[in-house]
Amino acid sequence: MSIRLALAGNPNCGKTTMFNDLTGATQYVGNWPGVTVEKKEGRWKADKEIRITDLPGIYSLSPYTLEEVVARDYLVGEKPDAIMDLVDASNIERNLYLTTQLLEMGIPVVVALNMMDIVEKRGDVIDVKKLSSLLGVPVVETAAVKGKGTKELVEAAKKAVSAGKLPPQHEFPENIEKALQQITDMIAGVTEESQRRWYAVKLFERDQKVMARFQFSVDTQAKLEAIISAVEEELDDDAESIITDARYQYIGGIVKACVKKKKTGMTVSDKIDHIVTNRILALPIFALVMFIVYYVSVTTVGTILTDWANDGVFGDGWHLAGYGAGAYEEAGSEYETQTAYRDAWLAAAEEGGVDVSAITEQLEAEEPDADVLAGATAALAADASAADIVGTAAFEDEETGTVTEEAVDFGMFETAMAAEEPDPANYGIWVPGIPVLLEGALGGLGIADWLYSLIMDGIIAGVGAVLGFVPQILVLFIFLALLEDCGYMARVAFIMDRIFRKFGLSGKSFIPMLIGTGCGVPGVMASRTIEQERDRRMTIMTTTFVPCGAKLPIIALIAGALFDNAGWVAFSAYVIGVLAIIVSGIMLKKFRMFAGEPAPFVMELPAYHTPTLVNVLRSMWERGWSFIKKAGTIILLSTIVLWFLQSYGWENGAFGAVENIDNCILAGIGNALAPIFAPLGWASWQNVVATVTGWIAKENVVATFGQTYGFAEVAEDGVEIWANLQASFTAVSAYSFMCFNLLCAPCFAAMGAIKREMNNAKWTCFAIGYMMVFAYAVALMVYQFGGLLTGELSFGVGTIAAVIVLALMIYLLVRKPAKADGAEGLRKMSVQA
Numbered sequence: 001m002s003i004r005l006a007l008a009g010n011p012n013c014g015k016t017t018m019f020n021d022l023t024g025a026t027q028y029v030g031n032w033p034g035v036t037v038e039k040k041e042g043r044w045k046a047d048k049e050i051r052i053t054d055l056p057g058i059y060s061l062s063p064y065t066l067e068e069v070v071a072r073d074y075l076v077g078e079k080p081d082a083i084m085d086l087v088d089a090s091n092i093e094r095n096l097y098l099t100t101q102l103l104e105m106g107i108p109v110v111v112a113l114n115m116m117d118i119v120e121k122r123g124d125v126i127d128v129k130k131l132s133s134l135l136g137v138p139v140v141e142t143a144a145v146k147g148k149g150t151k152e153l154v155e156a157a158k159k160a161v162s163a164g165k166l167p168p169q170h171e172f173p174e175n176i177e178k179a180l181q182q183i184t185d186m187i188a189g190v191t192e193e194s195q196r197r198w199y200a201v202k203l204f205e206r207d208q209k210v211m212a213r214f215q216f217s218v219d220t221q222a223k224l225e226a227i228i229s230a231v232e233e234e235l236d237d238d239a240e241s242i243i244t245d246a247r248y249q250y251i252g253g254i255v256k257a258c259v260k261k262k263k264t265g266m267t268v269s270d271k272i273d274h275i276v277t278n279r280i281l282a283l284p285i286f287a288l289v290m291f292i293v294y295y296v297s298v299t300t301v302g303t304i305l306t307d308w309a310n311d312g313v314f315g316d317g318w319h320l321a322g323y324g325a326g327a328y329e330e331a332g333s334e335y336e337t338q339t340a341y342r343d344a345w346l347a348a349a350e351e352g353g354v355d356v357s358a359i360t361e362q363l364e365a366e367e368p369d370a371d372v373l374a375g376a377t378a379a380l381a382a383d384a385s386a387a388d389i390v391g392t393a394a395f396e397d398e399e400t401g402t403v404t405e406e407a408v409d410f411g412m413f414e415t416a417m418a419a420e421e422p423d424p425a426n427y428g429i430w431v432p433g434i435p436v437l438l439e440g441a442l443g444g445l446g447i448a449d450w451l452y453s454l455i456m457d458g459i460i461a462g463v464g465a466v467l468g469f470v471p472q473i474l475v476l477f478i479f480l481a482l483l484e485d486c487g488y489m490a491r492v493a494f495i496m497d498r499i500f501r502k503f504g505l506s507g508k509s510f511i512p513m514l515i516g517t518g519c520g521v522p523g524v525m526a527s528r529t530i531e532q533e534r535d536r537r538m539t540i541m542t543t544t545f546v547p548c549g550a551k552l553p554i555i556a557l558i559a560g561a562l563f564d565n566a567g568w569v570a571f572s573a574y575v576i577g578v579l580a581i582i583v584s585g586i587m588l589k590k591f592r593m594f595a596g597e598p599a600p601f602v603m604e605l606p607a608y609h610t611p612t613l614v615n616v617l618r619s620m621w622e623r624g625w626s627f628i629k630k631a632g633t634i635i636l637l638s639t640i641v642l643w644f645l646q647s648y649g650w651e652n653g654a655f656g657a658v659e660n661i662d663n664c665i666l667a668g669i670g671n672a673l674a675p676i677f678a679p680l681g682w683a684s685w686q687n688v689v690a691t692v693t694g695w696i697a698k699e700n701v702v703a704t705f706g707q708t709y710g711f712a713e714v715a716e717d718g719v720e721i722w723a724n725l726q727a728s729f730t731a732v733s734a735y736s737f738m739c740f741n742l743l744c745a746p747c748f749a750a751m752g753a754i755k756r757e758m759n760n761a762k763w764t765c766f767a768i769g770y771m772m773v774f775a776y777a778v779a780l781m782v783y784q785f786g787g788l789l790t791g792e793l794s795f796g797v798g799t800i801a802a803v804i805v806l807a808l809m810i811y812l813l814v815r816k817p818a819k820a821d822g823a824e825g826l827r828k829m830s831v832q833a
């Protein structure tokens with residue numbers, strides 16, 4: 001017989017950590033409240049008959065936000081066989097508040113005192129036996145991160161289920177008890193006995209949602225009201241506070257009897273918070289942290305790894321453990337010197353009227369014929385006019401920038417002509433890249449040309465370009481996991497709340513954004529913790545502005561190709577994302593549908609703790625893996641479709657495989673859309689198509705460049721994708737391209753999440769439309785104003801358009817806010833299952 005156990009408890013008490021430990025799942029864990037917003041099911045590793053549900057954290061059973069409704073509805077509606085109530089033992093007083101409510105639900109309860117490792121470290125002592133006897137339920141000590149006590153917890157819960165003993169009810173003060181008894185009698189006919197107590201308390205509190213489940217006649221309603229008001233009058237307080245006070249008094253007694261706290265001054269957490277949440281220092285520290293995160297993941301460590309992935313694994317090949325790389329590099333630079341001699345002499349010869357066309361023609365050919373070259377060189381040796389030619393080769397020292405010149409006579413030229421390009425495979429241990437390996441394998445199979453082209457120009461070029469960025473993304477994810485797990489991200493939300501509040505926004509909107517740095521889908525879902533409908537909608541609309549992991553390759557590509565891999569580019573992308581959210585928030589608040597003060601933001605700051613290696617690696621791997629999975633599914637599919645659109649088209653009046661890529665269907669589509677993007681400075685069909693495919697998945701942007709620029713051939717013809725991008729963009733237009741792609745509609749998956757959370761077609765369209773318009777406006781200003789500054793544009797219609805956009809934005813930013821539509825803001829949105 002299967003048993004259903006629910007994990008319930010306050011936010012951030014370790015439920016998901018426990019769930020992962022018990023079920024082997026890899027659900028998202030973070031050191032701040034409100035990480036889990038949807039219930040998750042799993043089975044106990046040790047016994048598959050035991051089903052465990054992880055619930056969103058709740059402070060009480062009076063739901064205010066969507067994720068709280070999820071938890072309560074599960075406990076009341078689906079009635080698990082037992083509740084494993086996780087209590088953060090380092091914060092026991094507040095956590096027990098929920099426990100007192102769970103004990104009333106008519107379901108067996110087992111209390112887990114989690115985070116016992118912290119309690120022990122602090123030197124506090126909890127008398128577990130006494131606690132258990134006072135509460136009347138089993139109490140198990142656990143430390144979920146370390147997997148301590150988790151097995152015992154489930155065993156205790158199993159026992160509680162088979163014993164079927166309900167928790168004893170604690171008594172409220174007499175007058176309240178009397179009222180509760182009367183209410184219990186009123187609902188005796190329509191409720192199950194085990195849940196009666198809970199319903200009575202909720203009815204006493206005038207819980208609207210619970211009230212709505214009963215159909216009271218006018219008479220009964222009046223009688224109920226009379227019972228409640230009588231107590232309210234007697235105690236001179238409202239019913240809900242009366243119950244709350246009574247609970248805290250009861251808990252106070254328990255804590256006094258069971259917990260011995262060691263006296264301490266300021267904890268380490270407090271000391272750190274003193275600095276990182278300091279009014280003046282907080283923001284610079286946050287900026288510095290994010291700069292380092294992006295600098296390291298995009299510019300330094302990430303780049304080194306990504307270069308290896310792109311040029312090695314998905315390029316020509318690489319030297320195993322760097323063995324032989326040094327010698328190969330030396331040989332390579334020697335060869336470069338020789339070619340410089342050669343070219344210098346040839347240039348001088350041409351100027352001096354010596355006919356060297358036979359050689360230059362060969363050198364320009366795709367595969368120069370060595371015999372022809374040797375013959376032509378020999379012929380020159382016999383030419384008396386050639387003997388006097390002396391060329392000048394110039395070399396620039398990369399570090400100092402000083403240029404040295406060397407004279408090149410015919411003898412040196414002859415030697416240079418004989419020099420051979422070094423083969424990396426001759427040095428150390430050379431591992432060929434995947435394209436090279438596949439090329440060999442496919443060549444041997446003798447497959448059809450089109451299939452060969454599909455694999456090499458389509459899949460390898462596209463998917464390979466995306467996978468090449470995996471190392472950078474993993475580095476970013478490690479950083480995010482570290483920041484989340486140690487507890488710093490919770491501080492950031494707190495810091496940002498101070499800033500957001502100045503603009504009438506809530507810091508709660510910032511949590512979805514933090515999560516969105518990894519992926520926009522959970523980011524959008526995290527908006528559920530926001531009570532007010534209008535703020536929630538606004539957050540859903542703007543969360544995906546922040547660069548997610550999949551946008552990182554776009555940033556890295558642009559930074560590398562056009563900005564010499566400058567460290568500020570990636571960081572600026574993050575800043576633009578955050579600013580876009582703030583600016584949008586301020587502008588949208590000026591409209592009636594979003595107007596109004598944000599709800600107060602109350603979030604407790606969790607204690608800092610050292611991130612666990614397992615957590616960090618798991619979090620990195622989970623997110624990284626979903627990135628890789630996407631490359632194998634949606635990106636793969638898109639590259640196949642793109643390959644077709646790119647390889648076929650109408651040429652010379654007939655449909656078929658095209659010789660000239662500019663005749664392909666894809667180019668046709670791109671060119672048709674290009675005028676729209678011309679004012680943004682990047683109207684080539686490749687750029688337009690890359691943007692459009694980005695709406696399917698952001699990784700597609702890079703994959704599309706890989707394909708349309710023939711990334712797989714990078715190795716053979718020496719034309720790097722960077723060179724293509726450099727030809728297609730200027731620095732300003734590239735930055736405008738990046739801005740547009742960061743801010744415009746997110747990928748299909750995120751758009752789906754937006755639709756689910758909005759649960760309304762009109763709002764979904766509005767959200768996506770808004771992002772598009774906003775992205776266009778920003779990119780337009782970047783290109784037009786940037787172009788004017790660099791001189792690549794002159795004043796024209798585009799400039800005027802950009803000025804109008806800027807004026808409109810400033811107007812919206814400084815305009816007086818609209819009046820709030822009181823009631824509208826508070827109504828709850830329903831969420832599709």
Ligand SMILES: Nc1nc2c(ncn2[C@@H]2O[C@H](COP(=O)(O)OP(=O)(O)OP(=O)(O)O)[C@@H](O)[C@H]2O)c(=O)[nH]1
Pocket residue numbers: 009010011012013014015016017018028029030031032033034035036037055056057058114115116117118142143144145146484485486609615
């Ligand atoms: N020291 C210590 N840390 C723990 C323990 N259990 C969980 N944590 C940490 O506490 C933080 C919160 O853990 P989660 O499992 O996400 O908490 P949750 O209860 O699911 O939180 P919500 O989903 O927000 O309700 C994480 O950083 C965990 O690593 C424990 O027993 N000891």
Ligand SMILES: [Mg+2]
Pocket residue numbers: 015016017028029035036055056057
């Ligand atoms: Mg959780």
